[in-house]
Amino acid sequence: MNARQVRRYVLPTLALLVALGAWEAVxxxxxxxxxxxxxxxxxxxxLVSDWSILFRSLLVTLRITVEALVAATxxxxxxxxxxxxxxxxxxxxxxxxxxMQVTPVVAIAPLxxxxxxxxxxxxxxxxxxxxxxxxxxxxxxxSSVDHNLLDLFQLYRASGGRxxxxxxxxxxxxxxxxxxxxGGGLALIGAxxxxxxxGSAGQGSGLAFRIIESGYRLNIPRMxxxxxxxxxxxxxxxLALSALSYLLLHRWHDSARNRER
Amino acid sequence: xxxxxxxxxxxxxxxxxxxxxxxxxxxxGTVALTGVNLEIRRGEFxxxxxxxxxxxxxxxxxxxxxxxPSAGWINWSxxxxxxxxVFQEPTLMPWANVFNNVWLPLRLKGQxxxxxxxxxxxxxxxxxxxxxxxxxxxxxxxxMKMRVSIARALVTRPALLLMDEPFAALDEITRNKLxxxxxxxKVELGATVVFVTHSVYESVYLSDRIVxxxxxxxxxxxxxxxxxxxxxxxxFRLSPLYAERCRETSAALHQAMDMExxxxxx
Numbered sequence: 444m445n446a447r448q449v450r451r452y453v454l455p456t457l458a459l460l461v462a463l464g465a466w467e468a469v470x471x472x473x474x475x476x477x478x479x480x481x482x483x484x485x486x487x488x489x490l491v492s493d494w495s496i497l498f499r500s501l502l503v504t505l506r507i508t509v510e511a512l513v514a515a516t517x518x519x520x521x522x523x524x525x526x527x528x529x530x531x532x533x534x535x536x537x538x539x540x541x542x543m544q545v546t547p548v549v550a551i552a553p554l555x556x557x558x559x560x561x562x563x564x565x566x567x568x569x570x571x572x573x574x575x576x577x578x579x580x581x582x583x584x585x586s587s588v589d590h591n592l593l594d595l596f597q598l599y600r601a602s603g604g605r606x607x608x609x610x611x612x613x614x615x616x617x618x619x620x621x622x623x624x625x626g627g628g629l630a631l632i633g634a635x636x637x638x639x640x641x642g643s644a645g646q647g648s649g650l651a652f653r654i655i656e657s658g659y660r661l662n663i664p665r666m667x668x669x670x671x672x673x674x675x676x677x678x679x680x681x682l683a684l685s686a687l688s689y690l691l692l693h694r695w696h697d698s699a700r701n702r703e704r
Numbered sequence: 705x706x707x708x709x710x711x712x713x714x715x716x717x718x719x720x721x722x723x724x725x726x727x728x729x730x731x732x733g734t735v736a737l738t739g740v741n742l743e744i745r746r747g748e749f750x751x752x753x754x755x756x757x758x759x760x761x762x763x764x765x766x767x768x769x770x771x772x773p774s775a776g777w778i779n780w781s782x783x784x785x786x787x788x789x790v791f792q793e794p795t796l797m798p799w800a801n802v803f804n805n806v807w808l809p810l811r812l813k814g815q816x817x818x819x820x821x822x823x824x825x826x827x828x829x830x831x832x833x834x835x836x837x838x839x840x841x842x843x844x845x846x847x848m849k850m851r852v853s854i855a856r857a858l859v860t861r862p863a864l865l866l867m868d869e870p871f872a873a874l875d876e877i878t879r880n881k882l883x884x885x886x887x888x889x890k891v892e893l894g895a896t897v898v899f900v901t902h903s904v905y906e907s908v909y910l911s912d913r914i915v916x917x918x919x920x921x922x923x924x925x926x927x928x929x930x931x932x933x934x935x936x937x938x939x940f941r942l943s944p945l946y947a948e949r950c951r952e953t954s955a956a957l958h959q960a961m962d963m964e965x966x967x968x969x970x
Contacts, residue, residue: 589795591791591793591795592795592797594765594768594770594789594791595789595791595795595808596812597770598768598769598770598787598789599808599809599812599813600812601812605812609808609811610797613797613799613800616799694799694840694842695798695799695800695840695841695842696798696799697842
Protein backbone atom coordinates (compact mmCIF):
# COMPACT_ATOMS: atom_id res chain seq x y z
CA MET A 444 0.00 0.00 0.00
CA ASN A 445 1.37 3.39 -0.90
CA ALA A 446 0.74 6.59 1.00
CA ARG A 447 -2.27 7.58 -1.06
CA GLN A 448 -4.02 4.24 -0.52
CA VAL A 449 -3.28 4.38 3.20
CA ARG A 450 -4.85 7.78 3.33
CA ARG A 451 -7.83 6.65 1.31
CA TYR A 452 -8.76 3.74 3.60
CA VAL A 453 -7.16 4.47 6.96
CA LEU A 454 -8.24 8.07 7.28
CA PRO A 455 -12.03 7.54 6.98
CA THR A 456 -11.82 4.46 9.23
CA LEU A 457 -10.01 6.46 11.89
CA ALA A 458 -12.50 9.30 11.59
CA LEU A 459 -15.39 6.86 12.04
CA LEU A 460 -13.77 5.26 15.12
CA VAL A 461 -13.07 8.66 16.66
CA ALA A 462 -16.70 9.73 16.09
CA LEU A 463 -18.05 6.50 17.62
CA GLY A 464 -15.66 6.86 20.55
CA ALA A 465 -16.75 10.42 21.18
CA TRP A 466 -20.41 9.35 20.98
CA GLU A 467 -19.79 6.54 23.46
CA ALA A 468 -17.91 8.92 25.80
CA VAL A 469 -20.60 11.60 25.69
CA UNK A 470 -23.31 9.04 26.56
CA UNK A 471 -21.30 7.49 29.42
CA UNK A 472 -19.94 10.72 30.93
CA UNK A 473 -23.34 12.44 30.93
CA UNK A 474 -25.16 9.23 31.79
CA UNK A 475 -27.66 9.74 28.96
CA UNK A 476 -30.57 7.27 29.05
CA UNK A 477 -30.82 4.79 26.13
CA UNK A 478 -34.35 6.02 25.46
CA UNK A 479 -32.86 9.42 24.55
CA UNK A 480 -29.59 8.39 22.93
CA UNK A 481 -28.20 4.84 23.08
CA UNK A 482 -24.44 4.37 23.05
CA UNK A 483 -22.87 2.68 20.00
CA UNK A 484 -21.97 -0.32 22.14
CA UNK A 485 -25.64 -0.76 23.12
CA UNK A 486 -26.72 -0.45 19.48
CA UNK A 487 -24.22 -3.17 18.58
CA UNK A 488 -25.54 -5.36 21.39
CA UNK A 489 -29.11 -4.78 20.19
CA LEU A 490 -28.11 -5.72 16.67
CA VAL A 491 -26.92 -9.06 17.99
CA SER A 492 -29.76 -9.72 20.45
CA ASP A 493 -32.55 -8.65 18.04
CA TRP A 494 -30.84 -10.12 15.01
CA SER A 495 -33.56 -12.65 14.15
CA ILE A 496 -36.28 -9.97 14.02
CA LEU A 497 -34.11 -7.37 12.30
CA PHE A 498 -32.70 -9.83 9.77
CA ARG A 499 -36.17 -10.95 8.73
CA SER A 500 -37.11 -7.29 8.21
CA LEU A 501 -33.89 -6.62 6.35
CA LEU A 502 -34.71 -9.46 3.94
CA VAL A 503 -38.18 -8.01 3.34
CA THR A 504 -36.81 -4.54 2.59
CA LEU A 505 -34.01 -5.93 0.49
CA ARG A 506 -36.36 -8.12 -1.54
CA ILE A 507 -38.69 -5.20 -2.27
CA THR A 508 -35.77 -2.95 -3.22
CA VAL A 509 -34.21 -5.51 -5.55
CA GLU A 510 -37.54 -6.43 -7.15
CA ALA A 511 -38.37 -2.77 -7.70
CA LEU A 512 -34.90 -2.05 -9.09
CA VAL A 513 -35.04 -4.98 -11.50
CA ALA A 514 -38.51 -3.92 -12.67
CA ALA A 515 -37.39 -0.28 -13.01
CA THR A 516 -34.27 -1.33 -14.92
CA UNK A 517 -36.25 -3.49 -17.36
CA UNK A 518 -39.05 -0.94 -17.68
CA UNK A 519 -36.75 2.08 -17.94
CA UNK A 520 -34.48 0.46 -20.49
CA UNK A 521 -37.32 -0.83 -22.66
CA UNK A 522 -39.07 2.54 -22.54
CA UNK A 523 -35.83 4.31 -23.47
CA UNK A 524 -35.30 1.93 -26.38
CA UNK A 525 -38.87 2.52 -27.54
CA UNK A 526 -38.33 6.29 -27.24
CA UNK A 527 -35.12 6.04 -29.29
CA UNK A 528 -36.93 4.06 -31.98
CA UNK A 529 -40.13 6.12 -32.10
CA UNK A 530 -39.57 9.81 -31.43
CA UNK A 531 -43.31 10.51 -31.31
CA UNK A 532 -43.66 8.05 -28.45
CA UNK A 533 -41.10 9.99 -26.42
CA UNK A 534 -42.86 13.26 -27.13
CA UNK A 535 -46.20 11.76 -26.10
CA UNK A 536 -45.15 9.88 -22.97
CA UNK A 537 -42.18 11.73 -21.52
CA UNK A 538 -44.29 14.44 -19.81
CA UNK A 539 -46.09 11.71 -17.84
CA UNK A 540 -42.77 10.32 -16.69
CA UNK A 541 -41.74 13.80 -15.55
CA UNK A 542 -45.00 14.33 -13.66
CA MET A 543 -44.54 10.98 -11.97
CA GLN A 544 -41.01 11.93 -11.02
CA VAL A 545 -41.64 15.41 -9.65
CA THR A 546 -44.60 14.35 -7.52
CA PRO A 547 -43.12 13.37 -4.13
CA VAL A 548 -43.46 9.67 -3.52
CA VAL A 549 -44.73 10.27 0.05
CA ALA A 550 -47.71 12.05 -1.46
CA ILE A 551 -48.52 9.20 -3.83
CA ALA A 552 -48.13 6.42 -1.28
CA PRO A 553 -51.53 6.85 0.49
CA LEU A 554 -53.26 6.73 -2.89
CA UNK A 555 -51.42 3.58 -3.86
CA UNK A 556 -52.60 2.00 -0.61
CA UNK A 557 -56.14 2.42 -1.87
CA UNK A 558 -55.42 0.31 -4.93
CA UNK A 559 -52.85 -2.21 -3.70
CA UNK A 560 -52.25 -4.18 -0.55
CA UNK A 561 -49.45 -2.69 1.51
CA UNK A 562 -46.76 -4.96 0.04
CA UNK A 563 -47.84 -4.09 -3.50
CA UNK A 564 -47.99 -0.38 -2.73
CA UNK A 565 -44.48 -0.37 -1.32
CA UNK A 566 -43.18 -2.20 -4.38
CA UNK A 567 -44.90 0.21 -6.77
CA UNK A 568 -43.59 3.25 -4.85
CA UNK A 569 -40.06 1.93 -4.92
CA UNK A 570 -40.41 1.17 -8.64
CA UNK A 571 -41.75 4.64 -9.42
CA UNK A 572 -38.80 6.50 -7.91
CA UNK A 573 -36.17 4.19 -9.42
CA UNK A 574 -37.77 4.11 -12.87
CA UNK A 575 -37.27 7.73 -13.91
CA UNK A 576 -33.49 8.18 -13.52
CA UNK A 577 -32.92 4.94 -15.41
CA UNK A 578 -35.31 5.95 -18.17
CA UNK A 579 -34.04 9.50 -18.60
CA UNK A 580 -30.36 8.60 -18.41
CA UNK A 581 -30.70 5.73 -20.84
CA UNK A 582 -32.78 7.82 -23.23
CA UNK A 583 -30.13 10.55 -23.10
CA UNK A 584 -27.39 7.98 -23.71
CA UNK A 585 -29.19 6.43 -26.67
CA SER A 586 -29.43 9.81 -28.37
CA SER A 587 -25.90 10.96 -27.46
CA VAL A 588 -24.16 9.11 -30.25
CA ASP A 589 -21.16 10.50 -32.14
CA HIS A 590 -22.66 11.87 -35.37
CA ASN A 591 -19.65 10.78 -37.39
CA LEU A 592 -20.13 7.22 -36.19
CA LEU A 593 -23.77 7.44 -37.27
CA ASP A 594 -22.54 8.61 -40.69
CA LEU A 595 -20.12 5.70 -40.79
CA PHE A 596 -22.90 3.21 -40.07
CA GLN A 597 -25.02 4.82 -42.77
CA LEU A 598 -22.09 4.73 -45.19
CA TYR A 599 -21.77 0.97 -44.74
CA ARG A 600 -25.56 0.62 -45.00
CA ALA A 601 -26.07 -0.73 -41.49
CA SER A 602 -29.65 -1.73 -40.67
CA GLY A 603 -31.52 0.13 -37.94
CA GLY A 604 -31.27 -2.89 -35.66
CA ARG A 605 -27.49 -3.12 -35.97
CA UNK A 606 -27.11 0.60 -35.51
CA UNK A 607 -29.08 0.27 -32.28
CA UNK A 608 -27.27 -2.82 -31.02
CA UNK A 609 -23.70 -2.02 -32.07
CA UNK A 610 -23.70 1.75 -31.76
CA UNK A 611 -26.48 3.25 -29.68
CA UNK A 612 -26.55 0.64 -26.93
CA UNK A 613 -22.80 0.72 -26.17
CA UNK A 614 -22.82 4.53 -26.40
CA UNK A 615 -25.64 4.60 -23.85
CA UNK A 616 -24.02 2.15 -21.44
CA UNK A 617 -22.17 4.73 -19.25
CA UNK A 618 -25.34 6.83 -19.02
CA UNK A 619 -27.44 3.77 -18.18
CA UNK A 620 -25.04 2.73 -15.43
CA UNK A 621 -25.13 6.24 -13.99
CA UNK A 622 -28.93 6.06 -13.95
CA UNK A 623 -28.81 2.61 -12.39
CA UNK A 624 -26.62 3.85 -9.55
CA UNK A 625 -29.04 6.68 -8.80
CA GLY A 626 -32.02 4.34 -9.23
CA GLY A 627 -30.51 1.78 -6.85
CA GLY A 628 -30.29 4.32 -4.04
CA LEU A 629 -33.74 5.69 -4.80
CA ALA A 630 -35.34 2.22 -4.84
CA LEU A 631 -34.28 1.73 -1.23
CA ILE A 632 -35.50 5.20 -0.27
CA GLY A 633 -38.79 4.53 -2.08
CA ALA A 634 -39.27 1.23 -0.27
CA UNK A 635 -38.61 2.81 3.14
CA UNK A 636 -40.72 5.92 2.53
CA UNK A 637 -43.66 3.89 1.24
CA UNK A 638 -43.57 1.55 4.19
CA UNK A 639 -43.53 4.49 6.60
CA UNK A 640 -46.43 6.08 4.73
CA UNK A 641 -48.28 2.76 4.85
CA GLY A 642 -47.53 2.89 8.58
CA SER A 643 -50.70 2.05 10.46
CA ALA A 644 -52.46 0.74 7.36
CA GLY A 645 -49.80 -1.83 6.59
CA GLN A 646 -48.93 -5.09 8.20
CA GLY A 647 -45.49 -4.61 6.70
CA SER A 648 -42.48 -6.10 8.36
CA GLY A 649 -39.63 -4.33 6.61
CA LEU A 650 -36.99 -2.25 8.35
CA ALA A 651 -39.08 0.93 8.13
CA PHE A 652 -41.89 -0.87 9.96
CA ARG A 653 -39.41 -1.90 12.67
CA ILE A 654 -38.41 1.76 13.05
CA ILE A 655 -42.01 2.92 13.51
CA GLU A 656 -42.75 0.00 15.83
CA SER A 657 -39.63 0.72 17.92
CA GLY A 658 -40.67 4.37 18.09
CA TYR A 659 -44.07 3.43 19.52
CA ARG A 660 -42.45 1.11 22.03
CA LEU A 661 -39.71 3.62 22.91
CA ASN A 662 -37.19 0.93 22.00
CA ILE A 663 -34.68 3.48 20.72
CA PRO A 664 -31.65 1.12 20.56
CA ARG A 665 -33.54 -1.13 18.15
CA MET A 666 -34.57 1.93 16.13
CA UNK A 667 -30.90 2.81 15.77
CA UNK A 668 -30.03 -0.77 14.92
CA UNK A 669 -32.63 -0.79 12.12
CA UNK A 670 -31.25 2.55 10.92
CA UNK A 671 -27.74 1.11 10.80
CA UNK A 672 -28.99 -1.81 8.70
CA UNK A 673 -30.76 0.55 6.27
CA UNK A 674 -27.59 2.61 5.86
CA UNK A 675 -25.49 -0.49 5.32
CA UNK A 676 -27.99 -1.76 2.75
CA UNK A 677 -27.75 1.55 0.88
CA UNK A 678 -23.97 1.43 0.95
CA UNK A 679 -23.98 -2.20 -0.25
CA UNK A 680 -26.29 -1.37 -3.17
CA UNK A 681 -24.10 1.58 -4.13
CA LEU A 682 -20.89 -0.47 -3.94
CA ALA A 683 -22.38 -3.35 -5.93
CA LEU A 684 -23.57 -1.04 -8.72
CA SER A 685 -20.27 0.86 -8.72
CA ALA A 686 -18.42 -2.43 -9.08
CA LEU A 687 -20.70 -3.40 -11.97
CA SER A 688 -20.01 -0.03 -13.58
CA TYR A 689 -16.27 -0.47 -13.15
CA LEU A 690 -16.37 -3.99 -14.59
CA LEU A 691 -18.20 -2.88 -17.71
CA LEU A 692 -16.41 0.42 -18.32
CA HIS A 693 -12.87 0.30 -16.98
CA ARG A 694 -11.31 -0.70 -20.28
CA TRP A 695 -12.63 2.22 -22.25
CA HIS A 696 -14.57 4.91 -20.46
CA ASP A 697 -12.95 7.98 -18.90
CA SER A 698 -15.23 7.85 -15.86
CA ALA A 699 -13.77 4.52 -14.75
CA ARG A 700 -10.11 5.33 -15.27
CA ASN A 701 -7.55 7.05 -13.15
CA ARG A 702 -6.20 10.24 -14.58
CA GLU A 703 -2.54 9.96 -15.51
CA ARG A 704 -0.36 12.11 -13.33
CA UNK B 705 -3.59 26.92 -68.57
CA UNK B 706 -5.08 24.58 -66.04
CA UNK B 707 -7.99 23.89 -68.39
CA UNK B 708 -5.58 22.68 -71.08
CA UNK B 709 -3.82 20.46 -68.60
CA UNK B 710 -7.01 18.89 -67.30
CA UNK B 711 -8.09 17.97 -70.82
CA UNK B 712 -4.73 16.36 -71.42
CA UNK B 713 -4.93 14.40 -68.20
CA UNK B 714 -8.51 13.33 -68.87
CA UNK B 715 -7.25 11.30 -71.81
CA UNK B 716 -4.82 9.47 -69.54
CA UNK B 717 -7.12 8.87 -66.54
CA UNK B 718 -10.63 7.52 -67.13
CA UNK B 719 -13.42 9.12 -65.19
CA UNK B 720 -14.65 7.59 -61.95
CA UNK B 721 -17.47 10.01 -61.40
CA UNK B 722 -18.67 13.49 -62.12
CA UNK B 723 -20.68 16.10 -60.28
CA UNK B 724 -22.99 17.71 -62.83
CA UNK B 725 -24.14 21.20 -61.94
CA UNK B 726 -24.62 20.18 -58.32
CA UNK B 727 -26.20 22.56 -55.83
CA UNK B 728 -26.94 21.92 -52.20
CA UNK B 729 -29.15 24.06 -50.00
CA UNK B 730 -29.63 23.02 -46.38
CA UNK B 731 -33.00 23.02 -44.65
CA UNK B 732 -32.10 26.27 -42.84
CA GLY B 733 -31.64 28.03 -46.20
CA THR B 734 -27.83 28.01 -46.23
CA VAL B 735 -26.53 27.53 -49.76
CA ALA B 736 -23.59 25.15 -49.31
CA LEU B 737 -22.86 24.57 -52.98
CA THR B 738 -24.00 26.14 -56.20
CA GLY B 739 -23.49 24.90 -59.76
CA VAL B 740 -20.51 22.66 -59.04
CA ASN B 741 -19.10 20.69 -61.96
CA LEU B 742 -16.33 18.42 -60.86
CA GLU B 743 -14.77 15.37 -62.40
CA ILE B 744 -13.12 12.68 -60.33
CA ARG B 745 -10.59 10.64 -62.26
CA ARG B 746 -9.78 7.06 -61.51
CA GLY B 747 -6.64 6.68 -59.44
CA GLU B 748 -5.96 10.37 -58.87
CA PHE B 749 -5.20 12.13 -55.61
CA UNK B 750 -7.59 15.07 -55.69
CA UNK B 751 -7.54 17.78 -53.05
CA UNK B 752 -10.44 20.12 -52.33
CA UNK B 753 -8.95 23.34 -50.99
CA UNK B 754 -10.74 26.39 -49.68
CA UNK B 755 -11.63 28.49 -46.66
CA UNK B 756 -14.20 27.20 -44.20
CA UNK B 757 -17.78 27.36 -45.42
CA UNK B 758 -16.87 26.67 -49.06
CA UNK B 759 -18.68 23.32 -49.14
CA UNK B 760 -15.62 21.02 -49.29
CA UNK B 761 -17.05 18.67 -46.71
CA UNK B 762 -20.47 18.81 -48.35
CA UNK B 763 -18.90 17.50 -51.56
CA UNK B 764 -17.44 14.57 -49.63
CA UNK B 765 -20.81 13.84 -48.04
CA UNK B 766 -22.44 13.96 -51.47
CA UNK B 767 -19.84 11.57 -52.87
CA UNK B 768 -20.45 9.23 -49.91
CA UNK B 769 -24.23 9.41 -50.47
CA UNK B 770 -24.65 10.67 -46.90
CA UNK B 771 -26.66 13.54 -48.35
CA UNK B 772 -28.19 14.19 -51.76
CA PRO B 773 -27.94 17.21 -54.04
CA SER B 774 -30.77 19.78 -54.06
CA ALA B 775 -30.18 20.20 -57.79
CA GLY B 776 -27.98 18.51 -60.35
CA TRP B 777 -26.71 14.96 -60.05
CA ILE B 778 -23.67 12.75 -59.67
CA ASN B 779 -22.73 10.42 -62.51
CA TRP B 780 -20.75 7.36 -61.54
CA SER B 781 -19.03 5.29 -64.21
CA UNK B 782 -19.79 2.14 -62.22
CA UNK B 783 -22.99 1.34 -60.38
CA UNK B 784 -21.31 0.16 -57.20
CA UNK B 785 -17.95 0.99 -55.81
CA UNK B 786 -16.43 0.39 -52.43
CA UNK B 787 -16.10 3.56 -50.33
CA UNK B 788 -13.85 4.50 -47.47
CA UNK B 789 -14.38 7.60 -45.33
CA VAL B 790 -11.92 9.17 -42.90
CA PHE B 791 -13.27 11.95 -40.71
CA GLN B 792 -11.47 14.88 -39.16
CA GLU B 793 -11.59 13.06 -35.81
CA PRO B 794 -10.59 9.40 -35.54
CA THR B 795 -14.28 8.51 -34.92
CA LEU B 796 -13.50 5.17 -33.30
CA MET B 797 -15.88 3.23 -31.08
CA PRO B 798 -14.28 3.72 -27.65
CA TRP B 799 -15.79 0.50 -26.26
CA ALA B 800 -14.20 -1.65 -28.98
CA ASN B 801 -10.52 -2.51 -29.30
CA VAL B 802 -8.52 -1.72 -32.43
CA PHE B 803 -9.27 -5.09 -34.02
CA ASN B 804 -13.02 -4.74 -33.55
CA ASN B 805 -13.00 -1.15 -34.77
CA VAL B 806 -11.31 -2.19 -38.01
CA TRP B 807 -13.63 -5.18 -38.27
CA LEU B 808 -16.74 -2.95 -38.26
CA PRO B 809 -17.11 -2.28 -42.03
CA LEU B 810 -16.65 -5.98 -42.83
CA ARG B 811 -18.88 -7.02 -39.95
CA LEU B 812 -21.63 -4.77 -41.30
CA LYS B 813 -21.21 -6.59 -44.61
CA GLY B 814 -21.85 -9.84 -42.80
CA GLN B 815 -18.29 -11.14 -42.45
CA UNK B 816 -17.51 -13.22 -39.39
CA UNK B 817 -14.52 -12.44 -37.21
CA UNK B 818 -12.60 -15.41 -38.59
CA UNK B 819 -13.24 -14.64 -42.25
CA UNK B 820 -12.46 -10.95 -41.77
CA UNK B 821 -9.30 -11.52 -39.75
CA UNK B 822 -6.76 -11.71 -42.64
CA UNK B 823 -8.06 -8.44 -44.13
CA UNK B 824 -7.99 -6.76 -40.70
CA UNK B 825 -4.42 -7.94 -39.99
CA UNK B 826 -3.35 -6.71 -43.42
CA UNK B 827 -4.96 -3.30 -42.97
CA UNK B 828 -3.36 -2.90 -39.54
CA UNK B 829 0.03 -3.92 -40.94
CA UNK B 830 -0.34 -1.35 -43.72
CA UNK B 831 -0.80 1.49 -41.25
CA UNK B 832 1.96 0.17 -39.00
CA UNK B 833 -0.20 -0.98 -36.10
CA UNK B 834 0.30 -4.74 -36.22
CA UNK B 835 1.03 -5.02 -32.50
CA UNK B 836 -1.96 -3.00 -31.37
CA UNK B 837 -4.98 -5.15 -32.29
CA UNK B 838 -6.00 -5.57 -28.67
CA UNK B 839 -5.43 -1.95 -27.59
CA UNK B 840 -8.37 0.31 -26.86
CA UNK B 841 -8.62 3.74 -28.54
CA UNK B 842 -8.19 5.38 -25.13
CA UNK B 843 -4.70 3.89 -24.91
CA UNK B 844 -3.49 5.29 -28.24
CA UNK B 845 -1.98 8.63 -29.23
CA UNK B 846 -3.82 10.97 -31.60
CA UNK B 847 -1.70 9.88 -34.56
CA MET B 848 -2.22 6.19 -33.82
CA LYS B 849 -5.99 6.67 -33.53
CA MET B 850 -5.93 8.31 -36.96
CA ARG B 851 -4.01 5.30 -38.29
CA VAL B 852 -6.71 2.99 -36.93
CA SER B 853 -9.28 5.16 -38.66
CA ILE B 854 -7.37 4.82 -41.94
CA ALA B 855 -7.02 1.04 -41.47
CA ARG B 856 -10.79 0.85 -40.98
CA ALA B 857 -11.35 2.81 -44.19
CA LEU B 858 -8.90 0.60 -46.12
CA VAL B 859 -10.13 -2.76 -44.84
CA THR B 860 -12.83 -3.00 -47.53
CA ARG B 861 -10.23 -2.18 -50.24
CA PRO B 862 -12.17 0.90 -51.37
CA ALA B 863 -11.98 2.20 -54.92
CA LEU B 864 -12.66 5.68 -53.57
CA LEU B 865 -11.22 7.01 -50.34
CA LEU B 866 -12.81 10.20 -48.99
CA MET B 867 -10.87 12.13 -46.37
CA ASP B 868 -12.19 15.17 -44.53
CA GLU B 869 -9.19 17.12 -43.16
CA PRO B 870 -8.04 13.91 -41.55
CA PHE B 871 -4.84 15.14 -39.95
CA ALA B 872 -5.84 18.72 -39.11
CA ALA B 873 -5.82 18.09 -35.37
CA LEU B 874 -2.36 16.51 -35.31
CA ASP B 875 1.04 18.10 -34.79
CA GLU B 876 3.09 18.87 -37.88
CA ILE B 877 5.65 16.07 -37.47
CA THR B 878 2.94 13.43 -37.12
CA ARG B 879 0.95 14.99 -39.94
CA ASN B 880 3.87 14.91 -42.39
CA LYS B 881 4.61 11.29 -41.55
CA LEU B 882 0.95 10.28 -41.98
CA UNK B 883 0.72 12.19 -45.26
CA UNK B 884 3.74 10.30 -46.64
CA UNK B 885 2.32 6.99 -45.45
CA UNK B 886 -1.07 7.83 -46.91
CA UNK B 887 0.35 8.55 -50.37
CA UNK B 888 2.43 5.36 -50.27
CA UNK B 889 -0.72 3.36 -49.40
CA LYS B 890 -2.73 5.08 -52.07
CA VAL B 891 -0.11 4.22 -54.69
CA GLU B 892 0.09 0.63 -53.46
CA LEU B 893 -3.69 0.14 -53.51
CA GLY B 894 -4.32 2.16 -56.66
CA ALA B 895 -7.25 3.87 -54.94
CA THR B 896 -8.73 7.21 -55.86
CA VAL B 897 -8.46 9.74 -53.04
CA VAL B 898 -10.53 12.87 -52.52
CA PHE B 899 -8.87 14.84 -49.75
CA VAL B 900 -10.29 17.94 -48.08
CA THR B 901 -7.75 20.36 -46.68
CA HIS B 902 -7.22 24.03 -45.98
CA SER B 903 -3.43 23.89 -46.30
CA VAL B 904 -1.91 25.06 -49.59
CA TYR B 905 1.41 23.30 -48.94
CA GLU B 906 -0.16 20.04 -47.92
CA SER B 907 -2.40 19.99 -50.99
CA VAL B 908 0.44 20.76 -53.42
CA TYR B 909 2.68 18.14 -51.84
CA LEU B 910 0.05 15.40 -51.89
CA SER B 911 -2.12 15.92 -54.94
CA ASP B 912 -2.25 15.15 -58.62
CA ARG B 913 -4.86 17.87 -58.86
CA ILE B 914 -6.20 20.62 -56.62
CA VAL B 915 -9.68 22.09 -56.86
CA UNK B 916 -9.84 25.52 -55.23
CA UNK B 917 -13.23 26.54 -53.87
CA UNK B 918 -14.78 29.83 -52.76
CA UNK B 919 -17.32 30.15 -49.97
CA UNK B 920 -20.85 31.52 -49.55
CA UNK B 921 -22.08 30.07 -51.76
CA UNK B 922 -19.60 27.23 -52.20
CA UNK B 923 -18.30 26.90 -55.73
CA UNK B 924 -15.26 25.80 -57.72
CA UNK B 925 -13.00 28.67 -58.77
CA UNK B 926 -9.81 27.02 -60.02
CA UNK B 927 -8.24 23.69 -60.88
CA UNK B 928 -4.50 23.17 -60.62
CA UNK B 929 -2.60 20.14 -61.89
CA UNK B 930 0.64 19.00 -60.32
CA UNK B 931 2.29 16.78 -62.93
CA UNK B 932 4.80 14.94 -60.74
CA UNK B 933 4.57 11.24 -59.94
CA UNK B 934 3.41 10.02 -56.50
CA UNK B 935 4.84 9.24 -54.01
CA UNK B 936 6.94 12.34 -53.57
CA UNK B 937 9.77 12.96 -51.14
CA UNK B 938 11.36 15.90 -49.37
CA UNK B 939 13.29 16.80 -52.55
CA PHE B 940 9.97 17.61 -54.19
CA ARG B 941 9.46 20.38 -51.65
CA LEU B 942 12.65 22.00 -53.03
CA SER B 943 11.69 21.68 -56.71
CA PRO B 944 10.71 24.67 -58.89
CA LEU B 945 7.44 22.91 -59.74
CA TYR B 946 6.48 22.76 -56.04
CA ALA B 947 7.29 26.45 -55.49
CA GLU B 948 5.44 27.52 -58.60
CA ARG B 949 2.33 25.47 -57.82
CA CYS B 950 2.31 26.70 -54.23
CA ARG B 951 2.34 30.27 -55.50
CA GLU B 952 -0.36 29.55 -58.04
CA THR B 953 -2.55 27.72 -55.54
CA SER B 954 -2.04 30.37 -52.91
CA ALA B 955 -3.03 33.08 -55.40
CA ALA B 956 -6.17 31.13 -56.37
CA LEU B 957 -7.08 30.73 -52.71
CA HIS B 958 -6.63 34.44 -52.04
CA GLN B 959 -8.77 35.22 -55.04
CA ALA B 960 -11.43 32.88 -53.66
CA MET B 961 -11.39 34.67 -50.33
CA ASP B 962 -11.53 38.09 -52.04
CA MET B 963 -14.67 36.93 -53.81
CA GLU B 964 -16.17 36.32 -50.40
CA UNK B 965 -15.39 39.81 -49.11
CA UNK B 966 -16.85 41.31 -52.27
CA UNK B 967 -19.87 39.06 -51.99
CA UNK B 968 -20.36 40.12 -48.38
CA UNK B 969 -20.31 43.85 -49.22
CA UNK B 970 -23.36 43.49 -51.47
